[in-house]
Structures are given as structure tokens and as C-alpha cells.
Amino acid sequence: MFWERGKDGPGWYAMDPTDADILLAATADWRDERWGCAVTRRIAFVVFDGMKMLDVAGPAEVFAEANRFGAGYSLTYVSPSGTPATTSVGTRLEVGGAVQDLGAVDTAVVSGGDVLVTEPIPRSLVEAIQYLHPRVRRLVSICTGSFALAAAGVLAARRATTHWRHASLLARANPDIRVEPDALFVEDRGVFTSAGVSAGIDLALALVEGDHGPDLARDVARSLVMFMQRPGGQSQFSAPLTVQAPRTPMLRDALDLVAAHPELDHSAQSLAAHVGVSPRHLARLFAAELDTSPARFVERTRLDHAKALLDAGHSVAETARRVGFGSAETMRRLFVARLGVSPSQYRTRFATTSPRNSSGSLR
Template sequence: MEERLVILVGYDEAELLDIACVTTSLVTANRLGASPAYAVSVATPGSRAITCDSGLTLQGQRSLERVRGPLDTLIVSGGFGHQAAAENPRIVGHVRRLARESRRVASVCTGATVLAAAGLLNGKRVTTHWWYADQLASAYPEITVDPAPIYIRDGSVSTAAGVTSALDLTLAFIEEDHDAELARAVARGLVTYMQRPGNQAQMSMFTAIPAPTNCLVRRAVNYIASHLTSDLTTTALAADAGVSERHLTRLFIDDLGKAPGRFVRDARTGAAAHLLASTSLPVASVAAQCGFRTAETLRQAFVSRYGTPPSRYRATQSTTAT
């Protein structure tokens, strides 16, 4: 069979991990018997060496200007140099040209800015690194930017959140091209987590939220985090804080953008995700330890937040799997 030609677009101040997560995953798939195999190349302007944002130099393998399709996959890397790349008409023009000759197109991290500049994301739901989501949404209002998932696939165009999420997107491509077993074998070979579903949040709940500025909210959040199995109704939290339910709800919405009940549900679901991935506890036990009354209640909350049931999440995330 003919090889699957994959081109990664690099430029000065690209993020090396954005590139390496893709290339190493695909080459590992080849070593494990991918058929047809992947022919992977890094294309840079003039095929010259680029200085990555880590300061390391990466030699381009192909000239971006001379690459011709048809391609299987075109992937644009991200990095601190994404804005300069998006403002370079030669880079943007060749990305636009190659996208027309590719079966699928993707970006990693801020590489989405280059795809946007090429008009390839218009009308699509996309993601990028959460640090840059507002910047992308403001610059390109015709795009729907969702900063939460680690990757999004909208038709033939995929966007990944950044850095190691490139690994998850590439594993998804391998599974699509071949099968789940090869994707799992690649993940094992790379000594990484089994492939995360794309709609998994980029950050855990308690690292994602800014520290509450209101002292009552901050105290309530700290209590919730360490007492997930306690009575965490708005009534109980308000009584503990010495304020009315209505007042506490207003404080939570002003400070965290969500009501206390929603915050508690998300906190319990996030804790359950950690236990599902890191232990072999039965789902019913996970539910009990995280404050859910039944396994079904946990399942409903999990599907609502992650778009996948607990059993499927564990199958793809478990760090205890052999």
C-alpha cells in the first residue's frame, strides 16, 4: 500500500513538543506495524532550520513551498511564533494551498491561528491553548472557540489544545486510520496515558479556576474540595458561611461564574475522573467516595461534563491497566 503522507508545518519559535508528539507517535505506529505506514516530514519555509521557542534548532526536511499533494494529513504546529507565522502571507498561502490537497487538516495549540488566518476555520468550532483562546476568538469572530476540550474535530479539520494534547489527537488519528489496538500499543510504547477523549477538559477543576477573591467563596471552595461526601447543598453551605442561600449564590456566580450546586457537581465529577483513572475501585465505590448517591447519578454527571460514561473514560484513561 502507498504510505500516508503527513506534513507538519514548522516556523521560527514553534513549540518543539507540538511537533515531536506527532512525529514520535506516528513513527512508533510504523514500528508497530501500521499499514499503510506514515511518511512524516517537517516542512519549513525554504526547508531551512528553525529555532524552536525552547531555543533548540530543528532542521526542516522539506521546503514548504515545494510540497505537493495529495497529502493524507497537514498539521500546523503552535508556538510563540504563531502570530508572526499567521502574518506571513507566504506561510499562510502555502498552508491554504496544501489544505485543499489534504484528506484532513489539523493544528496543535496556537497553530490554530495560522489555520484561522488561512480561512480554514471559518464557521467551525475549534480549540487552542486556553491561554490564547480569548485572543483567537477576538481576532476571528467567525470562529467558535471552545477553550475547554483537549481537542476538537469538526469535519475534516481538527484542532488540539496544545503541547501534549498533540499526542492525544495523533493517537485518535492512528485509531481512525488503523484500529484502537494499535493506538493503545503506541500509547504503551510511549509510556503515556491511554488516549484521552477529546472532550476531556484541558485542566482539572481546581487548577483551572482562578483563586476566589471573596473570602466567603474561598472558604466554601476549600471546604468543598476536602469534604466531597458531606452535605454540600446550597442550604448547608450558606448556613456554614452565615449568609442566605441567595446571597451565597450571587457571590459564587460573581466570583466563579457558576452557582454553588453546579460547582459542587463539577468538583465531585472531577474527583471521580481522577479515581477512575488511577484506581480499580468499582464505579459504585467511586461514586460513593465522591459524594454521589448512586452510580447512575455519577454516570449522568459524567456524561453531562465529559460526554462519555465512566466506564468508557476508565477504559481510555486508566493508569492501572496492563
């Protein structure tokens, strides 16, 4: 099915894909000057028994709110079999039909749910995703919906993310997927994966921005009391939370000190003196329990604090001083080396939510 200017106005017509009269595919975004109407982007939410209600409701509210500002999304809800789905909280969610009865769709969103991790993924859901993938412009998963995409073979040789609690399982079960466990959301060649519930909302806002620009997305964010300050590459958690909780009390004391006061001198010698061990012994503890070094942990922690301060509007010089980098130039070199952008460029990025695609450019 393709969108064409028909004799009786724009609409959906069954046509040969090679027909030279086809103007644009179903996923195109254009305005018919003759009829003065914008092509509606159809968003299909794929639901199933045990799905998490917020994985659908959150992103759907973003798209629906965008319509108030002229976006023109059409939302529909489908299940693999066409029967209603029962959510994880027991709510019965009515659907408009089965996946294979959808027709043309711009974006398909696969919700998540603990059942995708604790139970075998239904074959019907896998087949539904395999059916949709070549037929949509964007395929999106929320939270553990990435496990369903992986089972369908969609994520093979792609970058992806999921909820932090299940990221290691996704990576172990699918060695052909490059799992990015601390990203809020990731895009790779038209396939979008996100972390937990709130990250799914961030991703939906980024998709709106990609479709309609930052001004409309900002209107949506303000209306929903959301922040446009979480691009996809932002970590789900800060450095102290991404490492395992140390078993050794003295190591925990060292981590707590760095996290609470990143501006202090945190050389190996000073940290070791603080917890009462030798620098060599402290280095062994970091390596054994955290798989990192004291210097690397301090650097990561300072980077996280710096990003938070830049987000809040602090200057580069003030941020460098407050997090202990010593100088703005030192912080700049580290940002470029670790993040690929300068502090000023990083702060500018927070004017947008757009995810970066596999080539590194914004979509």
C-alpha cells in the same frame, strides 16, 4: 499527483484527476496485493521561526514509534519558504523544502509557538496553510497553531480548541469559530486542533488509532510510556481550575472544601455555614466572581472527580458513593444529562483515544 498501480509497480504518477484508471486518491489507505506493499501515509510538519520544538517533536515521535509496529508513516518537515526554521529554544531545524514542493501528503501538521499570538502571523505561513488544506486528508494544528489555521480561514464555522491560556483570545478574534476551551483536542470535518504540548501527543496517538486501530495504538502508548486514557473531549483542567481564582477569601474557602471533599453535604446552607455567610450572600459571591451557582460548581466538581475515579478503574457504585452523588442512578442521570453518556459508557470510551467528529461519531 495520484497513487496508481503503474506498469512497473505502484508509485506516484501525474494523471488527469478525471482519468478512470485512477484507483484511489493520494490519501487512501490500501494494500497492493500484487506487490505486497502498504501505501505509506505521508505526514508533513509545517515549521517556522519561533515555533515550539515540542509541538513537532512530540507528535513526530508518536508516528515514528508507530512505524516500529507496522504503521508505515513517512515524516517530512517543510517551511513556507523552504529555509530552515529556528525554534523557540534556538535550535535550527532543517527542512526538506517548501510547502508547495511537497507533492502528495496525507496529513499536514502545523506546529504552534508564542509568536503566533504575540506577533502578526506571517503571510507566507497563512498562504502555505491555504495551499495545503484542500490537498490533504487531515489538517492538524498543535497548541497555538490554531491561530495560524484561523488566519488562513480554515476554522471558519468549525469547532476548535487551543491552549487554555489563549482560548479566549482565539474566540474574541474569531467569532465565527466555536472555541472549546477545555477540550484536549477537537475534530471538525477533517480539521484537528489540540491544546498544549501534551495534548498534541494525545492527538497524534488518536490519529494513529484512527489509521491502524486501538491495538497498534496501545502498543505505541506502552512503548512511549503514555496513557490511552485521554479522549479529545476530556477537559484540560478540573472544575476548580477552570474558574477564575476568587478574590474573596470566604469564597476560596468554599471552593477548597468542595474540591477536597466532594463526598460531603454541599448544600447552599452547609457551604454558607462553613464560611460564615448567608446562603443568599454566598450565591451572590458565586454569581459575581465565578459566573456560576454553588450547586452548579459542586456538580461540576463531583463530575470531574467521578471521571477520574472511573478512569482509575473504580466501579460505578463506588464512584457515586465517593464523590457524593448518593446513588449510582443519580450519577447516571447526571452523566447522561451533562456528558451524553452513562458512567459505564464513559469508562468504555477510555479504551480509545479517538476524537469525535462533528456528527458525534468516532472517526
